Amino acid sequence: MYIYDDFDRTLVDERVREFRDQVARRLSGELTEEEFKPLRLMNGVYLQLHAYMLRIAIPYGTLSSDQLRMLAHVARRYDRNYGHFTTRQNIQFNWIKLEELPDATADLARVGLHGMQTSGNCVRNITTDQWAGVAPDEIEDPRIWAELLRQHLTLHPEFSFLPRKFKIALTASAHDRAAVKIHDIGLRMHRNGAGEAGFEVMVGGGLGRTPFLGKTIKPFLPKRDLLSYVEAIMRTYNQYGRRDNIYKARIKILVHELGAERFAREVEEEWRSIKDGALALDPAVVDDIAARFRYPDYEALADDPPELAQARADNRFRVWLDNSVSNHKLPGYAIVTLSLKPEGAPPGDATAQQMDAIADVAERYSFGEIRVGHEQNLALPHVAQRDLPALWRALDEIGVATPNVNLISDIIACPGLDYCSLANARSIPVAEEITRRFKDLDLARNLGRLHINISGCINACGHHHIGHIGILGVEKNGEEYYQVTIGGRADEGAELGKILGPAVPYGEIADVVEDIAAAYLELRERPDEIFIDTVARVGVDPFKERVYAAR
Amino acid sequence: MRLVKAGRVIEDRFVRVLDDAPVPDGVAVVVPATRLIADARDLVLRQAPTGVIWPNDRKIAELAPYLDWIALVALVFPNFRDGRAYSQARLLRERHQFHGELRATGQVLRDQLLFLQRAGFDAFEVTKDADAAAFAEAVHRYSVFYQPTGDGRASTLTARRARGASPAVQSQREYVA
Numbered sequence: 001m002y003i004y005d006d007f008d009r010t011l012v013d014e015r016v017r018e019f020r021d022q023v024a025r026r027l028s029g030e031l032t033e034e035e036f037k038p039l040r041l042m043n044g045v046y047l048q049l050h051a052y053m054l055r056i057a058i059p060y061g062t063l064s065s066d067q068l069r070m071l072a073h074v075a076r077r078y079d080r081n082y083g084h085f086t087t088r089q090n091i092q093f094n095w096i097k098l099e100e101l102p103d104a105t106a107d108l109a110r111v112g113l114h115g116m117q118t119s120g121n122c123v124r125n126i127t128t129d130q131w132a133g134v135a136p137d138e139i140e141d142p143r144i145w146a147e148l149l150r151q152h153l154t155l156h157p158e159f160s161f162l163p164r165k166f167k168i169a170l171t172a173s174a175h176d177r178a179a180v181k182i183h184d185i186g187l188r189m190h191r192n193g194a195g196e197a198g199f200e201v202m203v204g205g206g207l208g209r210t211p212f213l214g215k216t217i218k219p220f221l222p223k224r225d226l227l228s229y230v231e232a233i234m235r236t237y238n239q240y241g242r243r244d245n246i247y248k249a250r251i252k253i254l255v256h257e258l259g260a261e262r263f264a265r266e267v268e269e270e271w272r273s274i275k276d277g278a279l280a281l282d283p284a285v286v287d288d289i290a291a292r293f294r295y296p297d298y299e300a301l302a303d304d305p306p307e308l309a310q311a312r313a314d315n316r317f318r319v320w321l322d323n324s325v326s327n328h329k330l331p332g333y334a335i336v337t338l339s340l341k342p343e344g345a346p347p348g349d350a351t352a353q354q355m356d357a358i359a360d361v362a363e364r365y366s367f368g369e370i371r372v373g374h375e376q377n378l379a380l381p382h383v384a385q386r387d388l389p390a391l392w393r394a395l396d397e398i399g400v401a402t403p404n405v406n407l408i409s410d411i412i413a414c415p416g417l418d419y420c421s422l423a424n425a426r427s428i429p430v431a432e433e434i435t436r437r438f439k440d441l442d443l444a445r446n447l448g449r450l451h452i453n454i455s456g457c458i459n460a461c462g463h464h465h466i467g468h469i470g471i472l473g474v475e476k477n478g479e480e481y482y483q484v485t486i487g488g489r490a491d492e493g494a495e496l497g498k499i500l501g502p503a504v505p506y507g508e509i510a511d512v513v514e515d516i517a518a519a520y521l522e523l524r525e526r527p528d529e530i531f532i533d534t535v536a537r538v539g540v541d542p543f544k545e546r547v548y549a550a551r
Numbered sequence: 552m553r554l555v556k557a558g559r560v561i562e563d564r565f566v567r568v569l570d571d572a573p574v575p576d577g578v579a580v581v582v583p584a585t586r587l588i589a590d591a592r593d594l595v596l597r598q599a600p601t602g603v604i605w606p607n608d609r610k611i612a613e614l615a616p617y618l619d620w621i622a623l624v625a626l627v628f629p630n631f632r633d634g635r636a637y638s639q640a641r642l643l644r645e646r647h648q649f650h651g652e653l654r655a656t657g658q659v660l661r662d663q664l665l666f667l668q669r670a671g672f673d674a675f676e677v678t679k680d681a682d683a684a685a686f687a688e689a690v691h692r693y694s695v696f697y698q699p700t701g702d703g704r705a706s707t708l709t710a711r712r713a714r715g716a717s718p719a720v721q722s723q724r725e726y727v728a
Contacts, residue, residue: 005711007695007697007707007710007711008695010694010695011693011695011697014692014693014694014695017692018662018692018693022662030681035631035660038631038632039662121632151697151698151707152697152698152708153698154697155666155693155696155697156697156698157637157665157666157667157669157670157698157700158634158637158638158641158666158670158700159634159637160634160637160666161631161632161633161634161637161663161666162634235638238634238635238637238638239635239638239639243633243635273646278699278701278706278708278709279699279708282708282712284712285708285711285712288711288712
């Protein structure tokens with residue numbers, strides 16, 4: 001956990017007071033809706049189809065049990081008893097009343113939570129690996145750097161009115177769980193030839209209507225220069241990013257229009273002027289931030305304790321163990337993923353009761369810590385392996401032990417036309433139907449790792465471009481249609497998916513997914529060739545033939 | 552519109568002169584960027600102060616050669632969502648060491664004032680009278696600043712270092728939910 005100091009707490013409290021004043025001025029008519037809009041957006045408040053939506057940041061995906069209980073309280077007190085975890089380590093409440101927003105944010109501030117910069121044309125919540133600090137393959141804990149960036153870019157006076165929203169993600173592992181290549185700035189920690197850890201800096205990644213993968217503009221940036229280099233990127237973008245057309249305002253368009261090399265030169269020139277100034281990171285400051293991340297008092301344990309071996313006799317437990325439990329950096333411990341993708345339910349939703357129960361379970365079995373990943377699932381990062389059987393029973397009881405993590409029914413989806421005023425088509429019912437079609441776990445396990453991403457419109461909040469199977473809602477003559485891509489991926493081998501063929505109507509989209517799955521089972525060379533590798537080997541055509549032969 | 556400087560609403564002593572109008576003697580004037588560059592040789596000889604309105608899509612480096620005799624730079628917010636002039640302001644203050652009046656003009660609303668001040672502005676053509684009246688409140692909403700911007704306010708980056716508080720001491724004051 002990152003423990004707030006008095007500076008951090010004071011700032012959040014001051015933000016709550018400011019927002020209360022802004023809401024009061026809006027309610028009194030002193031502020032027009034046009035003037036209020038950017039202010040509410042920078043506090044995470046959207047106006048959706050039916051109501052205001054409040055988006056709360058979960059910085060680098062780390063929550064304490066107390067914080068999760070407060071989210072449950074907000075769901076219960078101000079919303080309709082549930083919250084929705086998003087693809088960017090946020091949680092959204094969909095039914096908040098404007099008059100009650102200041103009280104909700106004040107309640108959240110009591111546990112250090114806030115909606116600052118979760119929306120609007122500013123730097124959004126900085127995301128990272130949900131396994132940060134416990135992943136066996138990481139160089140160091142990336143949250144320290146995410147927190148330094150979070151602080152530096154919170155209420156930054158120069159960068160609060162950017163051309164467009166701005167998203168930063170970091171990874172410090174060989175396997176990228178933070179999808180850094182689809183971010184405005186992606187940072188990958190690695191070691192240079194001298195063994196020193198630093199950052200590969202990628203810019204201009206992003207999805208939406210013009211998808212791009214990030215381009216590397218700095219192969220190795222020393223740690224001391226992280227803030228100054230990011231500042232140079234931001235300053236270049238703030239001055240030269242397009243403001244004439246909202247669809248061309250993201251940094252990816254600037255990088256594309258200038259070319260990555262010229263953009264890199266502009267940044268480099270700016271950076272040279274500031275790199276040795278106030279932003280050069282003093283190791284003492286970094287140490288101070290690092291010291292505020294508390295690690296549990298782990299016990300010295302051995303892998304595979306007898307409790308675990310015994311419990312394996314239960315087939316349901318074994319299936320869950322194989323699917324949802326991952327290696328921890330320490331022996332005797334495990335990382336447990338909690339699936340928020342039960343059959344026939346909206347992906348990423350949790351009820352207040354579930355949140356409270358998960359907070360309790362985390363306190364008992366995970367040192368009071370919970371993680372939120374971009375796949376819209378939760379994780380318990382510090383579970384002693386001997387506790388896994390008891391934990392499983394507790395999770396199963398509250399419906400978050402569906403053993404479908406990373407399988408075809410572990411779908412990422414945006415809220416779609418059920419909530420969002422931008423959407424062309426529904427996402428949630430499509431996801432729900434697919435989970436019903438693949439509710440047979442043996443079938444899902446046989447299909448292996450397969451990510452489906454669904455977006456209800458071209459803005460791509462469901463990241464359809466990087467789904468192994470991507471589904472994009474479009475509108476044709478007033479009807480909901482869906483365009484399908486395959487072969488996308490978000491990890492270290494990031495690729496944008498390729499279009500399979502003409503869009504299909506709502507009633508057929510789940511059939512198409514079944515056809516793709518059936519085609520894959522026939523096309524794969526061996527059972528452990530996962531879907532994405534088969535697509536890479538055989539291309540789109542064999543899938544296209546299968547899907548469109550009968551249509 | 553009200554001009555606010557040093558926390559008070561004041562009369563504007565600068566007169567705006569357009570591109571082709573004659574520049575009056577003995578009066579402080581503000582001229583457009585194109586006029587400044589075209590007539591710099593004459594303007595530099597004036598006894599009364601000269602200022603410039605610099606558009607937000609023109610590089611601030613082009614203004615650098617004139618800064619030692621310019622009394623005022625007005626930077627423009629065509630609407631309050633267009634934040635280019637924040638970068639221009641910081642460059643003027645922090646890179647080019649401009650010490651004259653730096654004025655925010657265009658759509659300038661209450662909730663921008665602290666950001667503007669932190670970026671280096673010291674004069675504000677505030678669009679609404681009520682916002683001008685609320686100036687003091689608006690720029691004192693926050694007491695904590697995470698990032699150094701050259702405005703003289705201590706940032707947490709340096710404050711934490713100065714205080715040298717050890718995490719052990721800090722932990723006594725952690726929040727309790």
